[in-house]
Amino acid sequence: MAGIQLKNLVKKYGDGFPAVNDVSIDIADGEFVILVGPSGCGKSTLLRMIVGLEDITSGDLMIGDKRVNDLAPRERNLAMVFQNYALYPHLTVYENIAFPLRLAKTSNEEIDRLVRDASKTLELDEHLDRKPGNLSGGQRQRVAMGRAIVRQADAFLFDEPLSNLDAKLRGQMRTEIARLQKRLGITTVYVTHDQTEAMTLGDRVAVLKRGLLQQLASPRELYENPGNLFVAGFIGSPPMNFLPAEVDGTSVKLPFGSVEIPADKAEKVAGKGLLIAGIRPEHFEDAAIAEQQGSASTFKATVEVVEWLGNETYAYIPFEAPPEVEAQLRQLEKDLDGEALRTQLVVSLDGSSRIKESEEAEIWVDAAKMHLFDPATGENLTVDLAHAGEIPANALVS
C-alpha cells in the first residue's frame, strides 16, 4: 500500500489540446479520493494516466516514493475496475479472479486460498464455475472487483464502476465499495460523474473542469465553501441558485428585495459593484413556517410552479437577470452539461408549506449562508479559505 502523488500532471493530445492541465493532487496512504466533473473534464484521462494506460506529457507521478511515469501498467502494481468491467469472457469467474495471480506465478494452493477469500467477501461462491456471459450486471461488477482485490495492489482505481447498473443496484454497490475500502484500508481513486457517489464515498473530492482542478476538499467543504461558480453549481442537487446582487454596506440587493449579510462577508466584497449571489435552495423557507433567526430576511415573490414531494416542496420563482450576469450564468450552465434554461430561483420549502402556484408568497432566506461571486472570473469572494480544502491558483484559467 502506498500514497499517490500527482505533481503538475499534463496530458496533451496530438492537436495540442490539454485534456489534463497541470493537476496536482496528493493522495495519502489509505485515502479515498474521488475525481468528479462533467463529461470531457479529463477525469478518466487522469485515472488512466495514473494506471499507465495513457502517457504523461509532463509532470511527475509518484506511487509511494517511486516516480512511475515511465513504468508500464503491469509494473505499477495498481488494480483497476473498468467502467464496462472488462472481464475475460473465455474464462470462468474463478479464473477471471485468479488471472492476476497466475500472471504473478503464484502457487496453485495460494491462488485457491486467495480466490476463495475474495469470492467469499464478494459473495460470489456459487458463481465461481460460471462464465461472465451468464452473470447479471451486478455479479459481473463484483467479479471485476474480485479481480482487483485478490492481489496485494498498492491502490485501487475505479473508472465509473457503477454507471452501468440500475439505480437500486447502484446504491447497494456504492455501500459495498465503501465498506470494502474501509475494511481493506487501501488507497483508492474513484472516477464518477455522479455527485451522490462523490459526496458519499470520498474522503476528499477533486472537482475538475476542462482538464483543470477546480477544488480539492472534503464533501462538506465543497458544499459549504465552493471555491468558484463552477464548483458551487456542480455540487448540490437541486443546484445552488445564482442571482444578480448589488452590495451596499451590509445589505445585498437581490431581484426580490434586499437582505442583510454578516459584516465579515460584506467587508470582502465592498466596492465590487454587480456580483452574483449564490444561495442553496434549502436556505430558503416559507416565512410562515420558518423559525426566525437573527440574520434572516424575508421577501415577497410570485411562485410560478410548486412541486410537492412529501417531505419537502420545491417552488420555482422566475426572475430577470442583467445581461452581464446572464451571460456568465449561461456559460456556467454549458460547463455543467446543462440546458440553458431561463433564470429562475429554486427554493426548497418544508413539506408542510401551504404555498400555492401563481400566488404571491413570503419567503424567508438565511442570508448568512449566502456566497458572493465575481461575475467576471466566477471566483467566490466570500469563501472561507480555512474550510475550503485546496483551491488551485490556476482553477479559473480557461
Next chain:
Amino acid sequence: MSRMLKKLGMPLGVLLILVWCLLPVAWIVSLSFKDAAAVTNGTSPGFFPTDAFAGWDNYRAAWDNEQFRRAILNSLGISLISTFLSVVLATLAAYAIARLEFRGKKLVLSIALAIAMFPVVALVSPLFDLWRTLGLYDTWPGLILPYMSFTLPLAIWTLSAFFREIPWEMEQAAQVDGATSWQAFRKVIVPLAAPGVFTAAILTFFFAWNDFVFGITLTSTENARPIPAALSFFVGSDPFNRPASLLAAGAVIATVPIVLIVLVFQRKIVAGLTSGAVKG
C-alpha cells in the same frame, strides 16, 4: 390449399437445393461402388449399383496404388503446413493492423486485397520458370509458398475484423493485471479471436487442399504432387478407357479429410464468444 402450400414450401425448397447441390456428389459415391467393367460397358446406368455392386473393391484398388497414397500424404502435409504458417502469420499481422497506428497501414490492406484478387493462372508460368531456377520445382515448399501468398490476404482480412471487435479494455485490463503485451495477446486476445482463427484456418486449408492449377504445373513427380493433380494422372492400363469407378473412389477418399476438418472445427466456430466481456 394455400395453407398446405405454405407449410410444404419451405421443406420442398430445401429439398430441391439439397438435391441440386448433392446429386453430383451422390453420383460419384454411387459410381465408386460400381464394378469397373459395368461402368465402362454401361450395363448399369441407374443410380443404385444393384447387380454391378463391387463393394469396397474400388477403394481397395485406389488405396493400394502407391502413387495415390503418396499424393494424399503430399496434400495433407502441404495443406497443413501452409495453413499453420498462414494462420500464425495472419494472426500477428492482423493484430498489428487492428491495434496499431502506423504509416502505410491502408497500403498493406489494399495490397493484400489486390493479391487476393490477382488471377492465379497468370502467375503459373512465371512461377514455373522461377521455381525451376531456384530449385523449388516439384518440392513441398514450392507449393506451400504460393498457397500461403494467396491465402494470407483473406486470413488477414478475416482476422483483423475479428480483432477489431474485441474491446480494447480486454487488453488494458490484462496489462493492469500484470500481463506483458505478449501475454495479453496470447492469454486474452487470441482465445477471444479463436472463432476467427478457425475460420481463417478452414478457408486456408480448403484453398490449399482443393487447388489444382499450382498442383499440376509446379510438380512433375509424386515427390510433391497433391491429390487433385494426382487424380488427373490416375489412368488405368488403357489410356483411352479411364477407370471411372476407381477415380470416383479416389475422389471420395480425397474428400474425407475436408469433411473431417469441417466437422472438427465447426464446434470451435462459436459466434458470440465475446458476449459477457463487457456490459452491452
